[in-house]
Amino acid sequence: MIKVDNIKKHFGKEEILKGISTTFERGKTNLVIGRSGSGKTVMLKCMVGLFEPNSGEIYFEDKEMSLMNNEEHRILREETGMLFQGGALFDSMNIEDNVMFPLRMFSDKKRPEMLERVNEVLKRVDLENVNKKFPSEISGGMNKRVSIARAIVNNPKYLFCDEPNSGLDPRTATLIDQLIQDITKENNITTVVVTHDMNSVMEIGEKIVFLKNGSLVWQGNNQEIFKTDNTDVTDFVYSSDLFKKIRDIQLNEQ
Amino acid sequence: MKYLGDIGSYFLMLKKVFSSPTKRSVMKELIFKEIDDLIINSLWIVSFISFFVGGVIAIQTALNLENPLIPKTLIGFATRQSIILEFAPTFMSIIMAGKVGSFITSSIGSMRVTEQIDALEVMGINSLNYLVFPKIIAMLFYPFVIAIAMFLGIFGGFLAGVYGGFASATDFTAGLQDTFYPFHLVYAFIKTFLFAFILATVPSWQGYYMKGGALEVGKASTNSFVWTSVLIILTNYIVTQLLLS
Numbered sequence: 211m212i213k214v215d216n217i218k219k220h221f222g223k224e225e226i227l228k229g230i231s232t233t234f235e236r237g238k239t240n241l242v243i244g245r246s247g248s249g250k251t252v253m254l255k256c257m258v259g260l261f262e263p264n265s266g267e268i269y270f271e272d273k274e275m276s277l278m279n280n281e282e283h284r285i286l287r288e289e290t291g292m293l294f295q296g297g298a299l300f301d302s303m304n305i306e307d308n309v310m311f312p313l314r315m316f317s318d319k320k321r322p323e324m325l326e327r328v329n330e331v332l333k334r335v336d337l338e339n340v341n342k343k344f345p346s347e348i349s350g351g352m353n354k355r356v357s358i359a360r361a362i363v364n365n366p367k368y369l370f371c372d373e374p375n376s377g378l379d380p381r382t383a384t385l386i387d388q389l390i391q392d393i394t395k396e397n398n399i400t401t402v403v404v405t406h407d408m409n410s411v412m413e414i415g416e417k418i419v420f421l422k423n424g425s426l427v428w429q430g431n432n433q434e435i436f437k438t439d440n441t442d443v444t445d446f447v448y449s450s451d452l453f454k455k456i457r458d459i460q461l462n463e464q
Numbered sequence: 465m466k467y468l469g470d471i472g473s474y475f476l477m478l479k480k481v482f483s484s485p486t487k488r489s490v491m492k493e494l495i496f497k498e499i500d501d502l503i504i505n506s507l508w509i510v511s512f513i514s515f516f517v518g519g520v521i522a523i524q525t526a527l528n529l530e531n532p533l534i535p536k537t538l539i540g541f542a543t544r545q546s547i548i549l550e551f552a553p554t555f556m557s558i559i560m561a562g563k564v565g566s567f568i569t570s571s572i573g574s575m576r577v578t579e580q581i582d583a584l585e586v587m588g589i590n591s592l593n594y595l596v597f598p599k600i601i602a603m604l605f606y607p608f609v610i611a612i613a614m615f616l617g618i619f620g621g622f623l624a625g626v627y628g629g630f631a632s633a634t635d636f637t638a639g640l641q642d643t644f645y646p647f648h649l650v651y652a653f654i655k656t657f658l659f660a661f662i663l664a665t666v667p668s669w670q671g672y673y674m675k676g677g678a679l680e681v682g683k684a685s686t687n688s689f690v691w692t693s694v695l696i697i698l699t700n701y702i703v704t705q706l707l708l709s
């Protein structure tokens with residue numbers, strides 16, 4: 211479980227996060243949604259410790275992050291997997307070494323053993339026979355999947371994904387959503403996914419947090435989001451024609 | 465004021481480079497890779513430049529010695545002195561600021577803008593130690609590069625001097641052996657070590673703390689060249705003042 215308590219973050223004079231409080235439960239896929247520039251990535255980066263919030267607390271289980279000692283920090287880092295919005299693969303390493311990297315850093319296993327695990331996760335993201343290629347030699351969607359493989363290879367306890375399925379075709383996107391949800395259930399981990407994608411919201415939105423201009427304006431699940439009358443949320447949800455039509459059909463049926 | 469802040473950030477960076485070390489097995493690999501990138505990959509261009517510049521130094525010296533009273537051995541002597549004292553350590557390092565320096569800045573800078581550095585940090589890796597420390601270790605081999613530059617520079621000078629008909633092989637060799645102070649070599653290699661440290665750390669610092677996107681990576685590389693060469697020239701002046709005068 212991760213609890214965020216009134217975190218604020220500003221860059222210079224501009225306040226990007228304006229006091230956000232919520233909890234992300236273990237064993238659930240938690241989504242953070244909101245329009246571009248609403249502060250989703252900044253919030254995620256605060257939770258993984260890349261940005262230090264100007265005020266507020268972030269708890270992992272019952273430990274407050276800024277009060278952890280070095281050893282607790284090290285363990286937290288080992289237990290964290292993160293998928294960056296841009297992938298952030300190491301372009302000096304091939305795919306295999308990229309995915310193996312967290313294992314090499316955190317375990318003393320021999321290479322063949324690590325390789326077995328690498329191939330296992332690469333298979334789960336539906337990538338085979340790319341082991342020896344470099345990030346610049348594979349497509350954008352494949353890059354994204356390799357990044358997911360790297361994020362999950364060390365069986366993290368906390369998984370953060372910044373737009374895992376942007377740039378993927380609808381079928382692969384569904385596969386990735388499903389994978390994220392499966393891993394969350396299998397390993398009973400705390401997963402936070404930032405997304406724009408309404409399909410993901412419908413498929414895996416067990417808890418949804420809606421940000422607008424750095425404030426949390428709504429939270430609920432994927433049933434409730436279609437019923438809310440919060441106009442910020444409905445504007446977001448029904449900004450796509452498809453969802454508008456579905457709603458019209460539903461209203462007609464009633 | 466801005467420069468003071470910059471200088472402060474440089475020293476803070478150095479402090480972090482030498483703290484919380486990366487896992488040994490991984491670090492060993494990184495060091496070998498840096499030796500390959502920074503040292504081995506520079507050998508060809510260093511050899512090429514020093515050989516031909518050595519030749520030009522010998523020819524220029526010969527052409528400037530019109531007075532028949534000055535012995536021909538001076539050609540070998542002057543070539544040796546200028547190559548060992550200045551050309552190989554200092555001017556080769558300026559050239560390396562362009563080659564190695566901009567390579568370091570652009571590779572670290574592009575890792576910064578594509579969040580690869582953040583990815584390291586999320587995994588709890590001290591990214592400064594991971595990225596900069598192996599470069600510093602690899603650059604401990606830089607004096608070998610400069611030794612090669614010295615040797616080839618003098619060899620180029622010998623060939624140009626002798627086969628260009630400016631001095632006999634005996635005169636040139638006698639000049640090379642004339643009043644040789646071993647301390648000049650010590651001085652040259654002390655400089656070289658300092659330049660190696662500058663070449664490894666200043667471009668890293670420029671790349672690590674850059675902000676922005678691909679365009680800024682290019683700007684950072686240019687800035688890095690300016691900073692690195694200015695620091696090399698200033699260090700050269702200070703060391704010369706301290707050791708030779």
Ligand SMILES: Nc1ncnc2c1ncn2[C@@H]1O[C@H](COP(=O)(O)OP(=O)(O)OP(=O)(O)O)[C@@H](O)[C@H]1O
Nearest residue numbers: 221226244245246247248249250251252253295406
């Ligand atoms: N390092 C930074 N320095 C200054 N401002 C920043 C920084 N990172 C983000 N911002 C600002 O914070 C705001 C929120 O950015 P953020 O990246 O969190 O948006 P987002 O919700 O993830 O959007 P998107 O869906 O487009 O990825 C933006 O206005 C951005 O300019």
Ligand SMILES: [Mg+2]
Nearest residue numbers: 250251295372
């Ligand atoms: Mg974002």
